[in-house]
Amino acid sequence: MCQLLGMNCNVPTDICFSFEGFCTRGGKTDDHKDGWGIAFFEGKGCRIFLDEKASVASPIAELVRCYPIHSTHVISHIRKATQGQISLENCHPFRRELWGRYWVFAHNGDLPDFQSTSMKFYNPVGTTDSEKAFCLILETLRQKFPHAKPPTKELYRTLREITHTISLKGIFNYLLSDGEDFFAHCSTKLCYIVRQAPFAAAHLIDQDLIVDFREVTNESDRVAVIATTPLTDNEIWTPIQPGELLVFHDGLPLNFPA
Amino acid sequence: MCQLLGMNCNVPTDICFSFEGFCTRGGKTDDHKDGWGIAFFEGKGCRIFLDEKASVASPIAELVRCYPIHSTHVISHIRKATQGQISLENCHPFRRELWGRYWVFAHNGDLPDFQSTSMKFYNPVGTTDSEKAFCLILETLRQKFPHAKPPTKELYRTLREITHTISLKGIFNYLLSDGEDFFAHCSTKLCYIVRQAPFAAAHLIDQDLIVDFREVTNESDRVAVIATTPLTDNEIWTPIQPGELLVFHDGLPLNFPA
Numbered sequence: 001m002c003q004l005l006g007m008n009c010n011v012p013t014d015i016c017f018s019f020e021g022f023c024t025r026g027g028k029t030d031d032h033k034d035g036w037g038i039a040f041f042e043g044k045g046c047r048i049f050l051d052e053k054a055s056v057a058s059p060i061a062e063l064v065r066c067y068p069i070h071s072t073h074v075i076s077h078i079r080k081a082t083q084g085q086i087s088l089e090n091c092h093p094f095r096r097e098l099w100g101r102y103w104v105f106a107h108n109g110d111l112p113d114f115q116s117t118s119m120k121f122y123n124p125v126g127t128t129d130s131e132k133a134f135c136l137i138l139e140t141l142r143q144k145f146p147h148a149k150p151p152t153k154e155l156y157r158t159l160r161e162i163t164h165t166i167s168l169k170g171i172f173n174y175l176l177s178d179g180e181d182f183f184a185h186c187s188t189k190l191c192y193i194v195r196q197a198p199f200a201a202a203h204l205i206d207q208d209l210i211v212d213f214r215e216v217t218n219e220s221d222r223v224a225v226i227a228t229t230p231l232t233d234n235e236i237w238t239p240i241q242p243g244e245l246l247v248f249h250d251g252l253p254l255n256f257p258a
Numbered sequence: 259m260c261q262l263l264g265m266n267c268n269v270p271t272d273i274c275f276s277f278e279g280f281c282t283r284g285g286k287t288d289d290h291k292d293g294w295g296i297a298f299f300e301g302k303g304c305r306i307f308l309d310e311k312a313s314v315a316s317p318i319a320e321l322v323r324c325y326p327i328h329s330t331h332v333i334s335h336i337r338k339a340t341q342g343q344i345s346l347e348n349c350h351p352f353r354r355e356l357w358g359r360y361w362v363f364a365h366n367g368d369l370p371d372f373q374s375t376s377m378k379f380y381n382p383v384g385t386t387d388s389e390k391a392f393c394l395i396l397e398t399l400r401q402k403f404p405h406a407k408p409p410t411k412e413l414y415r416t417l418r419e420i421t422h423t424i425s426l427k428g429i430f431n432y433l434l435s436d437g438e439d440f441f442a443h444c445s446t447k448l449c450y451i452v453r454q455a456p457f458a459a460a461h462l463i464d465q466d467l468i469v470d471f472r473e474v475t476n477e478s479d480r481v482a483v484i485a486t487t488p489l490t491d492n493e494i495w496t497p498i499q500p501g502e503l504l505v506f507h508d509g510l511p512l513n514f515p516a
Contacts, residue, residue, distance in 0.1 A: 089301060228336060
């Protein structure tokens with residue numbers, strides 16, 4: 001199994017503090033050491049850092065920890081291999097283009113019963129069930145909306161349907177974004193926290209590290225952090241319910257009818 | 259205009275020496291300071307580092323210079339913006355998936371008369387003529403070979419045709435690879451060198467730096483380096499002829515009938 005970390009904000013924010021704690025689980029406080037990756041959206045652009053090394057031993061992770069990249073949509077993943085060997089092409093997040101936008105996806109779980117059918121548009125490059133599921137999601141969205149991205153509500157409905165179908169095949173916690181919408185699906189385990197004014201200090205679980213957000217934020221900032229398990233021990237994280245698909249905009253989950 | 263750097267080898271090799279010289283042109287010895295990028299293939303996997311900062315001032319370029327990533331297929335680019343603003347989504351190399359493989363593309367030149375038509379499979383995310391041309395190349399290959407990658411010779415023929423068509427619209431020097439084949443097209447300016455035994459020392463043009471390849475290679479190693487202009491001043495670089503499309507395998511250009 002793997003772990004997920006996501007961030008969605010109303011202004012570009014760096015993820016250094018959360019990534020510091022998360023990264024520690026990639027070989028130190030936990031055994032997710034079969035690779036890692038992180039994707040940052042900057043406008044329509046997207047940069048992804050990937051490594052098949054453990055995140056605690058990766059010079060590229062060291063760069064991400066120390067060099068604050070400001071982004072409104074971030075998806076990160078540390079891997080403990082279940083299906084697919086340890087190799088670069090099997091590291092999450094995966095990326096494809098749809099409707100002239102990059103889509104980025106990372107998965108926590110295992111889909112032992114998932115068989116992908118032949119696809120018209122999207123083919124997996126690696127051998128993970130995760131990348132196959134991602135290709136099926138994009139294929140489904142593209143078949144349903146061939147020409148342009150639909151409004152978020154319509155997109156959400158179709159995504160919820162295909163997510164439900166894939167979820168029947170195993171465990172399917174995921175994060176998915178195109179730099180506009182930020183989707184988080186809980187199959188078994190995923191939680192989030194929204195940080196906004198009045199800000200306070202937060203203390204990491206995986207390292208003895210504190211950040212006082214009062215010193216690094218503006219009054220109007222709002223940041224949602226989504227993770228497999230809470231990253232801090234002095235804040236209240238909200239569990240996402242199994243079967244629930246959330247959409248975050250500007251650091252807040254939207255309210256859609258179930 | 260921009261500059262290109264590529265490498266194709268028979269064993270995974272680091273590009274640190276060549277990148278050191280190339281990088282210097284991104285704001286120091288030359289004015290290509292509107293972003294840069296580099297893609298490394300490792301098997302079917304591919305990692306891309308991108309930055310809209312000048313390569314001489316980018317902490318990510320610093321990482322690439324200092325952390326030896328070993329790869330057989332590398333494509334790098336430093337940008338001086340002509341079409342498309344300075345932003346992450348306009349940084350080369352671009353990447354898309356075709357036939358279950360990642361394809362990576364970087365362009366030097368300007369295609370003022372190029373109008374891309376509506377595409378079925380591939381859409382540009384940014385606003386450069388380069389990414390549009392890349393999308394048209396992949397679209398053409400996919401329409402011609404819908405199901406699987408053809409043998410290199412057939413691929414080459416189709417690629418040469420579409421390249422010729424696009425070249426009529428402006429200057430179209432490019433590097434293109436899927437981690438198996440490595441294509442280099444010269445429209446106005448591109449050259450290469452093949453380094454193999456007996457190895458010697460090489461001295462960079464853009465920095466006073468020497469590497470003695472005898473100390474860092476094995477007898478059977480072979481490395482082709484392709485660049486807009488020569489990177490060293492004590493070796494003989496071969497100019498690629500305008501209109502010529504080369505395919506490199508294992509560090510050597512293949513011989514195809516014209």
